[in-house]
Amino acid sequence: MGLNVIEAAHTVKYIPIAADKVPxxxxxxxxDRTFTFNVxxxxxxxxxxxDLSITATGEVLCYGDPIRYGRPMFGSIEDDRYPIPVIIPYCLEGKETEVTEDNFGKSIKLYLHERREK
Structure with missing residues (x-):
């Protein structure tokens, strides 16, 4: 499974989610690494x-990280074992304000952003 690319003002990458398959x-x-997401x-x-783990080793990095609209995932607990891109759930059209069963994986996707140095 790769990253999908959509056309907007610029190319945006996101992690596809099949909300109808959850869990x-x-x-x-x-x-640089392959991760396993358990949604x-x-x-x-x-x-x-x-739940996020490193696929190669099976090392679990976190359990039950909540997916919150507009908030970077794994933000409060990340270290160098976590994914390099910042993952933020949001809607490109700006029509949504929270992640729900109706919009997750549809209008709200897990978008990837370059990580800025602190």
Missing amino acids: YSFSIKLE KYNDQGKFYTV
């Missing part, structure tokens, strides 16, 4: 989460 796992290469839905809290 499910997939692996994707992001720059789940929390029925009680009505939100999606991701």
Whole structure:
């Protein structure tokens, strides 16, 4: 599974999500490494989460990181084992304000951004 490319003002890359398959796992290469994402839905809290691991070693980097609109994923816990691009869930059209069962993987995608040096 590769990255999809769409045409906008510039080329935007994102991680495709099949929300209708949740819970499910997939692996994707992001720059230098392949990661496994285990996507789940929390029925009680009505939100999606991701478990992230390094595919080659099986090392789990985090469990249950919530997918929040406009907030970088894994932001509070990242170190050099995490993906190099910053992953941010949002809608290019600006019509959405939160991740829901109706829009996740459709109008809201996990977009990849270059990481800026601190």
